[in-house]
Amino acid sequence: MLRNATALDPAQRAGQASAAAAVAAEQAGAVRSGDGAPGTGDTDGPPPDLTAAAFFDVDNTMMVGASIFHFARGLAARKFFTTSDLAGFAWQQLKFRIGGREDKGGIAGHRDTALSFVAGRPVDEVVELGEDIYDELMADRIWAGTRALAQMHLDAGQRVWLVTATPVELARIIARRLGLTGALGTVAESVDGLYTGRLVGEILHGPAKAHAVRALAAAEGLDLRRCTAYSDSVNDVPMLSAVGTAVAVNPDSELRDVAKARSWQIRDFRTGRKAARIGVPSVLGAGAVAGAVAAGMAYKKR
Numbered sequence: 261m262l263r264n265a266t267a268l269d270p271a272q273r274a275g276q277a278s279a280a281a282a283v284a285a286e287q288a289g290a291v292r293s294g295d296g297a298p299g300t301g302d303t304d305g306p307p308p309d310l311t312a313a314a315f316f317d318v319d320n321t322m323m324v325g326a327s328i329f330h331f332a333r334g335l336a337a338r339k340f341f342t343t344s345d346l347a348g349f350a351w352q353q354l355k356f357r358i359g360g361r362e363d364k365g366g367i368a369g370h371r372d373t374a375l376s377f378v379a380g381r382p383v384d385e386v387v388e389l390g391e392d393i394y395d396e397l398m399a400d401r402i403w404a405g406t407r408a409l410a411q412m413h414l415d416a417g418q419r420v421w422l423v424t425a426t427p428v429e430l431a432r433i434i435a436r437r438l439g440l441t442g443a444l445g446t447v448a449e450s451v452d453g454l455y456t457g458r459l460v461g462e463i464l465h466g467p468a469k470a471h472a473v474r475a476l477a478a479a480e481g482l483d484l485r486r487c488t489a490y491s492d493s494v495n496d497v498p499m500l501s502a503v504g505t506a507v508a509v510n511p512d513s514e515l516r517d518v519a520k521a522r523s524w525q526i527r528d529f530r531t532g533r534k535a536a537r538i539g540v541p542s543v544l545g546a547g548a549v550a551g552a553v554a555a556g557m558a559y560k561k562r
Contacts, residue, residue: 274461275471277447281428282421282472283479286442306417311483314413315444315473315499316406317491318424318434321509324401327426327434334393379457383429383450390430394437402438405529406509409490410440419480423472423489423499425465444472470498490527494518 268276319326378386410420419441424431428445435443447460464472477484485504489496494514500506508519508526519526 268461270462271466271468272461272471274447274459274464274468275473276475277460278428278444278464278468278472279475279479281447282442282444282476285432289442306415309417311481312416312486312488313419313421313441313477313480313482314410314487315421315423315489315503316410316440317469317489317493317496317499317509318422318426318431320492321490322403322406322410322422322438323398323434324403327398327424327430330397330401331390331393331426331430334389334397338389378427378448378455381455383453383455386427386455387429387433390433394430394433398434399437403510403529405527406490407438409507409509409527410438413488414439421476423464423469425463444469444476466495467498469496470502473499473502491515500524 316322319328323330413420421441422431422435422443422445424443424445426434426445428443428447431443431445435441444464446464449456449458449460462468473487473489474484476482477487484502487503488505488507489500489503490507490509491500492508492510492515493512497515497518500508506519506522506524508515508524510528510530511519511526516526518524
């Protein structure tokens with residue numbers, strides 16, 4: 261699949277690379293577990309529904325705030341980069357969430373910043389760090405309501421994937437910890453077990469997510485008309501439009517308008533109605549500032 265994707269545009273390449281990685285990870289998990297129907301639960305669970313599935317965005321949909329920023333905070337605590345780097349990344353994240361859409365220059369900035377975290381590092385090392393950072397900074401930030409929605413699909417025998425711009429290795433950790441099937445995420449190139457600092461395609465964002473979902477559906481034999489997608493952001497309208505049922509979760513103002521116009525379901529698990537009104541995930545802004553301050557204090561104590 262990846263060989264055939266080289267002639268495609270970056271968003272298509274990103275989507276196909278992510279789908280191929282998800283299928284490979286699912287098959288590897290099935291081999292390790294000896295389960296003939298990967299991702300559909302054990303033999304005591306519900307009968308598998310092999311043509312329906314659910315796709316969940318991560319940031320502010322499944323998790324409070326941006327998963328890559330939480331990961332960056334964990335790396336900063338381990339001296340992967342400076343406090344000023346973290347503060348700059350926090351500002352990028354906050355500006356993106358407030359502005360909603362990004363231009364190509366903004367996307368490139370996120371890409372370069374994300375790649376700078378891991379370039380030249382062993383893949384296994386980053387995965388091991390991701391496990392620890394999930395426990396430290398992410399486990400307590402999962403939206404209980406969204407987690408319950410995912411469990412509803414699992415209880416129906418459906419497979420559930422995360423779909424996120426977060427690096428696929430981190431996305432897989434989140435999915436595994438939540439008991440989900442797997443994850444579609446941004447694929448960073450690696451050679452001989454080391455990250456090269458390049459991506460396969462581009463960040464899994466916007467249309468790239470829709471490409472990933474379609475490619476995974478084709479590989480897994482899913483009927484997209486029977487599938488459901490969940491997201492908080494208007495940037496994910498392409499993914500939400502690719503499936504039979506779309507649900508806006510903690511939506512920004514633009515997605516809320518789209519959801520109302522298209523009669524999509526809306527679920528809001530935030531307690532602060534101000535965030536719902538203006539479409540700004542205030543928890544992210546507060547988390548970004550608090551994280552930068554905490555990191556700065558830790559830096560000064562060194």
